[in-house]
Amino acid sequence: MKISLTQKYNVPGPRYTSYPTVPYWNESDFTEQKWIESFQKAFSESNTQNGISLYIHLPFCESMCTFCGCNKRITKNHTVEETYIKALLKEWSLYCKLFTEKPLIKEIHLGGGTPTFFSINNLEHLINGIFSFANKADHYEFSFEGHPNNTTYEQLKKLYELGFRRVSFGVQDYAEKVQKAIHRIQPFHNVAKVSFWAKEIGYTSISHDLIFGLPFQNVENIIDTVEKTNSLKPDRLAFYSYAHVPWIKGNGQRGFNDENLPKDAEKRQLYEIGKHLLSENGYHEIGMDHFALKTDSLYKASQSNQLHRNFMGYSASKTQLMIGLGVSSISDSWYSFAQNTKNLEDYYQLLEWDKLPVVKGHVLTDEDLTIRKHILNLTCEFETSWNNKTGYFKELPAVLFDLKEMERDHLMVIEEHKIKITEAGKPFVRNICMAFDLHLKRKSPETNLFSMTI
Known part of the structure; x- marks a missing residue:
């Protein structure tokens, strides 16, 4: 019996946000001093010309989404915000002491977790604190991930005033049965509301994240989700394959059984139908799992061969040095990678000792x-x-x-x-x-x- 290409090539494999991938890092040859020398070299080569990027991990969420494999801490206690912001700024100050000049920041991305878990005042304190040690580069691009259920108009307005022009909203799927399985109940109305607010305020790039291959998801769900997405016309889209990795401790993927997931040809059909509908509505495939309208900077970068990919995803420009701040964040100097501790309490302790919270990494050959x-x-x-x-x-x-x-x-x-x-x-x-x-x-x-x- 002839097998399909999907059956033939559907094997476990990396997502290639880096190379080498994290499981193949040579940790035994890595030291904090090697990381310091590496990012100092990258900084001296690139800061004046292009600036640097910051990825800031904000790990707190009020509830667990069972599709998520990210590092997070579930809590409804918002008093954790100030302690964490203080730690982030302490970590940034340690890096700034090791730079030879004031850094120019080209890109900032707030990821999570749920960045919009944090109050307006704390987000403002974070960004102003970052720029007490740095300047903005020309043509900077700041972005953040927003949860449609808790992103407020005031948050969007304040982050816009602080220089943010890109926002990504996690949608996943609009079907109620799917949302219940992944523990992410958010009606279309909530997504529409925050998308319209962002457009009204002046955000120049609004992105939606969709996922295919979720539990109980079928063709009807994908058609409905993509049609609803098209009605809001986000500037760019991520259309990801669901990464089922229940063996990773603490990732929460225990809210459904394996038999509830669409398999092989069925899952591939969800992608092909979604991709076709996106194409019919003016979206162009600009990279692995990503689509954009012709007016978006990602599409323009793909046409001029300026597209770049790193731990933050796809970017319309490249910076040689990306510093990751926060628990579990990964930094990239091009010559080496470094990852912070994944444990929040250890993160705080290392910073109290005036130590960078880096615990592992890899020097590229x-x-x-x-x-x-x-x-x-x-x-x-x-x-x-x-x-x-x-x-x-x-x-x-x-x-x-x-x-x-x-x-x-x-x-x-x-x-x-x-x-x-x-x-x-x-x-x-x-x-x-x-x-x-x-x-x-x-x-x-x-x-x-x-x-x-x-």
């Missing part, structure tokens, strides 16, 4: 940097190239041999010094990246590490 560039090219431009001087690595012939099967399946075209992903191959980008992933090839995981690729 020359080989890592070459492979990282290929994977970025594939996820941002759907192609990559090489010659004898740049982009070539000794395992490349073996990688191209492994990709021949995908070429026979019309997912890509292999040329003399280039590969191009076809339209049919775009849903299989992660699989194509896996062919380049030398760490994964050399040591396949013996336990569950990654969600399914499709």
Whole structure:
């Protein structure tokens, strides 16, 4: 019996927000001093020209969403806000003492958790505190994630006044049965309300996050969700495959059974129908899982080959240095990665000792940097190239041999010094990246590490 491409290629695989992926970091060769030297080098090379990026993790949520794999702390006690903001600013001050000059900030992204868990006053205190040590770069871009149920008009207005022009609202799916299963009850009215407020205030890029493959989700749900989304016309969309990783401790994915999830061809159909409806309404696929209108900066960046991808997702511009502040945040200097402790109490303690809360990381080798560039090219431009001087690595012939099967399946075209992903191959980008992933090839995981690729 002939199997489908979905069945053939639906295997566990990384999402490639970084390379090497976190499970393959060489932690034994990493030290805090190496991280300091790495980000100081990146800062000296890039601050004056392009500025730096900040990712700020705000982990608190009032309730648990069972689809979520992020680091979070569930509480309704809002007195935690001030303590956490104080810790974030302490961490930022430690970094600023190690910079050789005042940083220029090109990008800020507030992620979570639920950033809109925090009050207007505390969000303002955070941003003003950041800029007591820094300046804004030209053409800066500040963004945050908003929960449609608790984002207020006042929060949107204040963050706009502080320089934020991008907001992303988590929608997932509008079907009541699906929302109950993932413990995220939010009617269309709430999403429409905050989207209209953001447009009225002047936000230039409003994004909605949708997920396919959720428990009890079917074709009717996807059609309804995408049609409702189209009626609000967000500037960009993330249309993610649900990452089912219940083996990760504390991620909350225990609110339903595996048999409640759409499988293989059924799940792929949800994506294809959603993608078709988005295309009919003017959305263009600009990268892995992401779509944008022609008027959005992400689309324009994709057309000019300026699209970049990192731990914050897709960006219309690249900064060499990204500092992650907050519990579990990951920083990236291009030459190395560093991750903060995932434990909130340890985070506070390390900062009390005037120590950066970094607990693990990875220093990239020359080989890592070459492979990282290929994977970025594939996820941002759907192609990559090489010659004898740049982009070539000794395992490349073996990688191209492994990709021949995908070429026979019309997912890509292999040329003399280039590969191009076809339209049919775009849903299989992660699989194509896996062919380049030398760490994964050399040591396949013996336990569950990654969600399914499709």
